[in-house]
Amino acid sequence: MGKRIGLIAGNGQFPIIFTKAARKEGYEVIAVAHIGETEPSLENYVNEIEWIRVGQLGRLIKFFKKKNIKELVFVGGIKKKKLFSNIFPDLKALTLLARLRHKHDDAALRAVADELEREGFIVCPSTLFVPSLLAEEGCLTNRKPTKEEKKDIEFGWQMAKAIGKLDIGQCVVVKRQVVVAVEAVEGTDETIKRGGRLAKEGAVVVKVSKPNQDLRFDVPAVGKGTIETMMHVKAKVLAIEAKRTLIFDKERMVSLANEADISIVSLKKS
Structure with a gap:
């Protein structure tokens, strides 16, 4: 099996830019994309993709483990207004949110990253293949x-x-x-x-x-x-x-x- 990286894709053009750069470096890109946020055309650039709703953390973890992914990147954002609608937290996400004192951006993202690392993943910088940006x-x-x-x-x-x-x-x-x-x-x-x-x-x-x-x-x-x-x-x-x-x-x-x-x-x- 060649080099592979897991992409947690948000909105905007960055997930596609990242994918092109990663594949140019010889990586397979296995993506989890968010319904209503991620550009549907990302499917044309990645090797595999799983579509989930915002908040389905348990499903995200299960998918990447099934695909034997070790390294992950967060690329692209999630519209903050989605925090008040169209969010579908599963049990894993609800448990994580319950532990948070504040629901600010950094606190929530760090908590998710920490949870992923507890599950055995390595969370890499989003600029990994695109420092020129x-x-x-x-x-x-x-x-x-x-x-x-x-x-x-x-x-x-x-x-x-x-x-x-x-x-x-x-x-x-x-x-x-x-x-x-x-x-x-x-x-x-x-x-x-x-x-x-x-x-x-x-x-x-x-x-x-x-x-x-x-x-x-x-x-x-x-x-x-x-x-x-x-x-x-x-x-x-x-x-x-x-x-x-x-x-x-x-x-x-x-x-x-x-x-x-x-x-x-x-x-x-x-």
């Missing part, structure tokens, strides 16, 4: 932030790290050193829309990893869609964290930002 440090666009926008970035960075420490979200929208929107369960795009409407125009979007971010899952991600959302509300700057943020469709994203006169800066701060 991590943002390099520097300004990625023709336009550089203005002096005033740099102040907003610095302020927003501190605020984003603070909400991240509380495990609330990864993104804030700022204008003139005032926080106009904070990410919660709605996700980054909805946060940008809300903040942009309040700021009118010229908002600065800051998206960072949480302090002590577990890079095995929930790595901050941006892409062409992020810039399209910013264009819709006339936001002017996107600041992300170098080496701790995934960029999808980088070439198209940067090209679109240049057309819209938007700055993208990737920063490394202590």
Whole structure:
């Protein structure tokens, strides 16, 4: 039997990108996908796939054991709003949830990862085969932030790290050193829309990893869609964290930002 890896697939394009990269490295990809979240086309790229509902942890474990999978990766997210509907926890998941003091992202994901490791699996970083997707440090666009926008970035960075420490979200929208929107369960795009409407125009979007971010899952991600959302509300700057943020469709994203006169800066701060 050749090299194999188990893929726990969430939403978005990342599961397909990951699968292509893994297979290029000679791995078979055995996937568990989530109904209503994972792109159905993932079936065309993986070697085997099992479809489950969000919350069926026991079934996920049973499937991977049956397939003799040892290494697992979490790739792609689950919409947080699903926590209030369309979740079908089995006995394994219910037992796990009952032990959690808080149901925050990191706490829940770490608990699932710990449970998988107790079952004998190794949980690998989601960037395992795609380190090139991590943002390099520097300004990625023709336009550089203005002096005033740099102040907003610095302020927003501190605020984003603070909400991240509380495990609330990864993104804030700022204008003139005032926080106009904070990410919660709605996700980054909805946060940008809300903040942009309040700021009118010229908002600065800051998206960072949480302090002590577990890079095995929930790595901050941006892409062409992020810039399209910013264009819709006339936001002017996107600041992300170098080496701790995934960029999808980088070439198209940067090209679109240049057309819209938007700055993208990737920063490394202590």
